[in-house]
Amino acid sequence: MATLDDVVAWLRDLAGTMKEHAAELTELDSAIGDADHGTNMARGTAAVAALLDESYDDAAALLKKAGMTLVSTVGGASGPLYGTFFLRMAGPLAGKEQIEAADLGAALRAGVEGIQQRGKAEAGDKTMYDAWAPALEAYDEAVSGGQDVGGSLRAAAEAAAEGRDGTEPLVARKGRASYLGDRSAGHLDPGAASTTLLLESAARTLG
Structure with missing residues (x-):
């Protein structure tokens, strides 16, 4: 079970995580993108962290504000994508003071659908979805097996990492990387890498 305080801890940890890994994400992005993914994610999550001392009615209200902040502060494709993720996550959590594993699963799925x-x-396009798709599946399996929020998120993070690593041989079919054609193979997708970091942060704090 997770609460608003846990979500606050997650978003604070996420900002620190993206700052810590900014250079690594930007290096990945320099190979097949605009070389700004790490910088953008660090800036966006720092802007979210700046909101965390305000008061919120529930986790949904905070996630909605976080989503809007990411859309407005993160450049490139990742801002709208991650912003949409948090905005959509808010829907299934509206009015919930205590977030059970199944609740969070519904929120994650809504976010990824966004x-x-x-x-x-689609799966195999060499995007962040290649980390999200197996992560959702692993999360749902863990919940079905009786795992709590923390255990389910750890399973999701492990599956995301495998999905991230699986993007290396793929040829990109979406986004800036797709312009490179076959030359996009041999590199990890930066969005899949940041997705994995996000889920690892959630597993540390929401569990």
């Missing part, structure tokens, strides 16, 4: 609708990506 990413898919905005980005039009």
Whole structure:
């Protein structure tokens, strides 16, 4: 079970995580993108962290504000995608003071559906969805097996990491990387890498 305080801790940890890994994400992005993913994610999550001392009625209200902040402060494709993720996550959590594992699963799925609708990506396109799809599946399996929020998120993070690593041999079919054609193979997708960091942060704090 997670609460508003746990979500606050997650978003604070996420800002620190993105700052810590900014250079690594930007290096990945320099190979197949605009070389700004790490900088953008660090700036956006820092802007979210600046909101955390305000008061919120529930986790949904905070996630909605976080989503709007990411959309307005993060450049490139990642701002609208991650912003949409948090905005959509808020829906299933509205009015919930205590977030059970199944509640969070519904929120994660709503968020990822938002990413898919905005980005039009499918599995194998070498995007963040290649980390999100197996993560959702692993999360749902863990919940079905009786795992709590923390255990389910750890399973999701492990599956996301495998999905991230699986993007290396793929040829990109979406986004800036797709312009490179076959030359996009041999590199990890930066969005899949930041997705994995987000889920690892959630597993540390929401569990």
